[in-house]
Amino acid sequence: MRKIRLSIAQKLITALGVLMLTSYSLLVSFYLTKLYHNSLEKGELLAQKQSIQYIDQFTASINTSLASLTTVRDALLQMRSDGVQSRSYAVHMLETVVRNNPDLIGCYTVWEPDAFDRQDAKNRMASGYDDETGRFVPYVVRTNNGLEAIPTVDYNMLNGDGDFYQVVKQSKKFTLFDPYPYNLNGKDIVVTSFILPILENGRFLGIVGGDISLQTVQDKIRSIRPLGGHASIITSNNYYLANGAYPDLVMKPYEMWEGGDSINDYKKSFSTIQYTPDRHADGQMLRILIPIRIQDFTWHFEMVIPKSNMLTQYYSSLWSSILIAAATVILMSLLAWLMLKKIVLGNIKKVIQVTSAVAIGNEKLKLDIRSNDEFETMANHFNRMVDFRKEAEHLIQHQATHDLVTGFPNRYGYSRYAETITGSNGQFALLYIDLDRFKIINETLDYTMGDMLLKQVGNRIFEVTGQAGRVFRFGGDEFVVLLDEISYLGQAMAVAARILSVIAEPIKMKGRLFYLTASIGMSVQQEWTPGTGDRLVKESDIALYVAKKQRNTYKLYSPMMNNVPTKELILENSMFEALESNQFMLHYQPKLEIGTGRIHGVEALLRWKHPEFGMVSPLEFIPIAEKTGFIILLGEWVLRTACRQAKQWERMGLDSILVSVNMSMLQFQQQDIVAGIKSIIEEAGVRPEQIELELTESIFMENPEHTLRILHELQALGLKLSLDDFGTGYSSLSYLQNIPIHYLKLDKSFIRGIVRDIRKQMIFKSIIVIAHNLNMKVVTEGVETAEELQIIKEHNCDLMQGYLFSPPVTPERFVELFRSDKCPEE
Known part of the structure; x- marks a missing residue:
């Protein structure tokens, strides 16, 4: 009979408990999370709803008043056009506007002198609403005894609380004023005004306007308190028009909360909902800011509700859920422990014993479990893993002691x-x-x-x-x-x-x-x-x-x-520091045109003044730089410094000086060599034809196709190219005809003993003839005697370089040499 294979899940009833606990915890968490967000959403919707309701009522009231004032303005203009002006009828219209708009504390019209009916002189002290000059300035105001028409005062002030007339006169546009104090019949009140200009063909005749008492607005704002919150109205100039919780802030600047940006950034969006710190206590506040648009002016309505007030139901459910969850966890943990102890611990003890032994290196033990379930499968896998580990250790030991490429021991x-x-x-x-x-x-x-x-x-x-x-x-x-x-x-x-x-x-x-x-x-x-x-x-x-x-x-x-290696090691280890501390410098050896005797150019020669060894020969440190690869960084420094020096000489009036710089084979093998040289030249601001790159024959020993391509790209930039130390290395006349070279530099070994060696003279002459036929100029290095100069001159050599004319000199000394046409002292 086949055995029934029981899974470990069937033996571990605690798994079910854990699953139930996890599911219950997830459900509780989901419920509380949803309740949390629903509570916030309800609060936000309530705040938005009441905010929009108030804004609709407020703007409707303002717009109704504006429509009435517009009607009055149009009627007054029509009366004036028809020539039937009546001051008493105009006052009657103003009274009708105040009577039909309960939010208005009063409305008024102010006309320019003689602008209404040209009867100002006849109306001096004729009524209670004209001023002492007879100017038509009626103000219909609401009083305890009804409506009363009185003259408007302080309308000619140029700035301050009474400049409402002058502001509109200047702008000729509808204006909505921030709150300002006003004395009405001996009583100080705070009002806000909206005023329309009276224009005739663009000519300013006067104004018609209405006032709203801030006390009226404040009373309505104070009644808006959803979830214990409060509302405010903020003017376009960021002052409180009304504040339902803090009336003392009215007419004062808006207060930002801690960590908030400017109020203007807060007001940028059409409608914004934020949770911010409470300015007056600990905790978070919901802030809803909605614009109130009145023609070209924008005020803002702000609703503020404590976040904690919005989460009352959430906190109530939270504590009950925590208590139920804690009781469930304790009960399920107890059941899981009892089941685990009975079913699993025995096999786990075996696993611990064997794995502990293997961990300290005893790989002979095997995990022997025969339970016909996942524990037995795990034991088999573990035993195979130990076998694999032994094989892997042997392999790792071999790889640790042997080179992967050649297979030899490392x-x-x-x-x-x-x-x-x-x-x-x-x-x-x-x-x-x-x-x-x-x-x-x-x-x-x-x-x-x-x-x-x-x-x-x-x-x-x-x-x-x-x-x-x-x-x-x-x-x-x-x-x-x-x-x-x-x-x-x-x-x-x-x-x-x-x-x-x-x-x-x-x-x-x-x-x-x-x-x-x-x-x-x-x-x-x-x-x-x-x-x-x-x-x-x-x-x-x-x-x-x-x-x-x-x-x-x-x-x-x-x-x-x-x-032997001591000095070389010191030089190698100090190269980077030498470059950073300006120990390297460039000296310049002039090149002379043999035919004219003029200086044609200079060769930049690297020098190193070491703090311990003094002046170090390039024959010592250049091979070290090439071996370590430092020659790439050093070569860039030489080229950059030489280009800057060429630009400086150009500014000093030393024109047409060709500055040559030596390039190493390692530099030529860089993939971005052309782009790097171009960048350095452009950075220094010199013309490419002012720079000459001196190359040795060794660059053709490795990858000549790559080298030839690079040379053509450098020539296309306008740079001059010369082949240095010709005849000392991989010399071959066959490649001269294929490379874009402007100058051929003969090594000083060519002219050593040339004065008395006819064979050397013939070789020298042959090379010059070949070079000229290939459109190259020839430079002879190392000319030290007048006899050597005479011979190379007879064989039509173009340029010479050597101690006969000048050793390598500093940039300052070269300037003196160039201007004086005198050889420097050696």
């Missing part, structure tokens, strides 16, 4: 192997191998090709070493061969020579031939002690440093080598 593998050596019957030799210029080849190609090259080199080294030693790859382009139990030093030297030979043999990959060389540093120890492994590496590394000075050779370590 530096860590060397250290582990060195710890296992206990003694020997012979000497030990360590060969530290570094591939020459491999970094340049690797950056020119893609890194996949570089890895393939390293594999082939490693295989060749392994074949040479055979059973006599072990091969390690320390990283990058560095290999190490440890020869153990050699009988005499010659054996190690023979292996080193053979390794150099096999590495120098061409390597063919993907249809291309690659030529590599290597440098080897060697160290030999008579016996093996605990520190021998590290000592061999250290000593052979020093010997390698010396070997790389010559390349394609090997050097045996001797104690005298310990001091």
Whole structure:
């Protein structure tokens, strides 16, 4: 009979309890969240509803009053047009407006002198609503005894509380005034006025307006208190027109809450709802701001309700829900514990025991659970995981001690192997191998090709070493061969020579031939002690440093080598600091036109004034900069400084000076070399034709197609190009006809001894003829004697550079030289 497989979920009844508890908690949370938002929404809707109701009533009242005043204004103009003006009838119309608009405390009209009926003189003291000049200025005001017509006062004030007439007279537009105090029949009141101008063909005749007492507005605002909140009206100038909770704020500036922006930002949107801090107590306040638009003027109605008042029902439900949830949690937790203790704890105890043992390295134990459920499945998976872990540890240990590209042991593998050596019957030799210029080849190609090259080199080294030693790859382009139990030093030297030979043999990959060389540093120890492994590496590394000075050779370590790298290491480590602290400087060696004797240009030559070593020769620090890659940053600095100097000379009146700057092969291999040079030239503000880039023949050794493309792009920018040190390196007349070169610079080795060497003179002349035929000018470097100058002049050389005319000088000294046409003293 087949066993019934029970799931762990069936045994864990607590899972149901947890599910119920989770569901109940989610339902309670959902209910409370919904109740919370509903409470806020109800409060917001109530506040909006009452706000809109009041605004509708308020604007309707104002608009009704405005319509009545407009009717009065039109009627007065018609009377004037018809010539039937009647002051008493006009007052009657004003009385009708006040009587039909209960929110008005009064209304009035003020006419310019003789503008109404041209009868001002006849109406002096003729009625109770004309002033002493007879000017028609009636003000119909509501009193305890009914309506009374009196003259309007203070209408001629230019500013202040009585300037309502002058303001409208100037603007000729409808105006809604902020609250201002007014004395009415000896009683001080605060009113707000809305006034219409009386115009005839654009001519100002007077005004008609109405006043509303702020007490009336305040009484209505005070009655609006939804959920214990209050309302306010804010004028366009940000003053309180009315405030239902704080009447003392009327006519005072609007108060922003703590952390709020300006009131104008608050009023920008058509309608805004915000929760802000309470200005008068702790807690949050709901603020609803709605505009009240009266023709071209905008006031705002603000409703403020304490947020806590909106959440009364929510807080009541919250506490009851918390009590029920707490009781449910306690009950379900008790039931879950009882079920868990009975069903699960036994198997969990087994899991803890085995996993604890595995955690401390005891991988022999197995998890033995036979419960025909998920626990048994978990135990099987765990046992398989332990097996996989053992395999993975072996793999990790191998990867930690071996190089992934070549498969040889790495530096860590060397250290582990060195710890296992206990003694020997012979000497030990360590060969530290570094591939020459491999970094340049690797950056020119893609890194996949570089890895393939390293594999082939490693295989060749392994074949040479055979059973006599072990091969390690320390990283990058560095290999190490440890020869153990050699009988005499010659054996190690023979292996080193053979390794150099096999590495120098061409390597063919993907249809291309690659030529590599290597440098080897060697160290030999008579016996093996605990520190021998590290000592061999250290000593052979020093010997390698010396070997790389010559390349394609090997050097045996001797104690005298310990001091060799000291200065080089100091220079290497201080280059960045030197650039930042202005230790580098440029000197400029003039180039002379042989035919005219004029200065044609200068070559910018880098100098380093080291705080410890003084002036350091470029022959010392340039190779270090190229090896570390610092030459890229340094080359940019040289070009930028030379361009700025050329611009400075131009401002000083030294025109047409061609400034040449040397470029390294590493700079040319940068993908953005053209854009970088263009940016530096534009930044300095010099013309491209003022700058000459001096290149060596070595740039054609790696990726000549890329180099040729770059040269054409630089020529297209307008830069001058010259080939420096021609004849000292990869010289080939065949490539001269294909490259866009303007100047050919002959190395000083061409003219050493040229005075007495006819063969050298013939070679010199041939090169000049070829260069001229290719439209190139020839510059001869290192001219130091008058005899040398005479010979190169006879062979039609174009330019000369050398100590005969001037050594490299400072920018200031060059200016003196250029202006005086005198050679500087050496």
